[in-house]
Amino acid sequence: MTCIVIEDEIPAQRILKNYLEKLPNVELQGVFKAAIEANSFLNNNQVDLVFLDINLPDISGIDFIKTIKNPPAIIMTTAYPDYALSSYELETIVDYLVKPFSFDRFLKAINKAKERIRVPIPISKIEGEEFFFLNVDKTLHKIETNSIVYLESSRNYISVITKNKKLTYIDSLKNWTCKLADNQFIQVHKSFIINKAYVEKISGNEIYVQGTRIPIGRTFKQDLLKKLNIKE
The missing domain is CATH 2.40.50.1020 (LytTr DNA-binding domain)
Known part of the structure; x- marks a missing residue:
């Protein structure tokens, strides 16, 4: 499962990267401080999952999701639990992590994402087959x-x-x-x-x-x- 992190707080970035390093089947492909930087990446690359902070410097995480065509699965991160109810109204959001969150809570969110994404078992090549x-x-x-x-x-x-x-x-x-x-x-x-x-x-x-x-x-x-x- 591939993912990126969109988070402007350095401590939160470090925690997410540390947690992700513990998961051999999840590949972190980029960390971005602002949504506009991540948007350029997403326009040219496909990922399965995005860790997205709600409070970003240029645009809110909720508004950013609405700009993405065919958005991947989203795990929201924020220090404000009041946003949870409104964020769950968006179908692509699979879970909501309130900072600071433990590794156990992070792992629970990852498992929810895997159920949504249903990462397929690799299939054999068909090269040369009619x-x-x-x-x-x-x-x-x-x-x-x-x-x-x-x-x-x-x-x-x-x-x-x-x-x-x-x-x-x-x-x-x-x-x-x-x-x-x-x-x-x-x-x-x-x-x-x-x-x-x-x-x-x-x-x-x-x-x-x-x-x-x-x-x-x-x-x-x-x-x-x-x-x-x-x-x-």
Whole structure:
């Protein structure tokens, strides 16, 4: 499970980092003092969980959540327990930690997040395979690998879009980057992987894949152009 911390108080940052270091299955990918710094990171990277302080210097944590498209799971942190009721009104918030909080209370919040996220078991590669079966809603669907047009991540769900169907289920895009062949499928955004066989055109920071307009993330563009043999 990947996470970031958005917290402007140094002591609180240290406590969270110390607690997270004790958990081998949770990877801390960044610590930010302000929401605007974290926003830039989230625009180009996908994480499973965010530890978010309510009182931030530029924008409140509650208001910041409302600006995120497809927000990850959120664990709120604050010194003010009065905020708990209003913050729980937001569906993406899984727990609320009142400072100072113990490791036991922190671990309870982590376990709540894991239940919400349902981090998937890594799946084997399908490189070189003409088809595979995908278990969605207790039904095994046969998917021809070359028929996959693109994949889209939304919250904790993945949509696999083929030439004739769309399947949506709980999974992570990171899981699929390990599953698909590198030479055929390219991640172009934190929320999208495309099949280069269906690329029609690129216009600015958007790529058109079989009639669908897909954004290109800044950190993915160079790799995309390289794999499409395009020179800037």
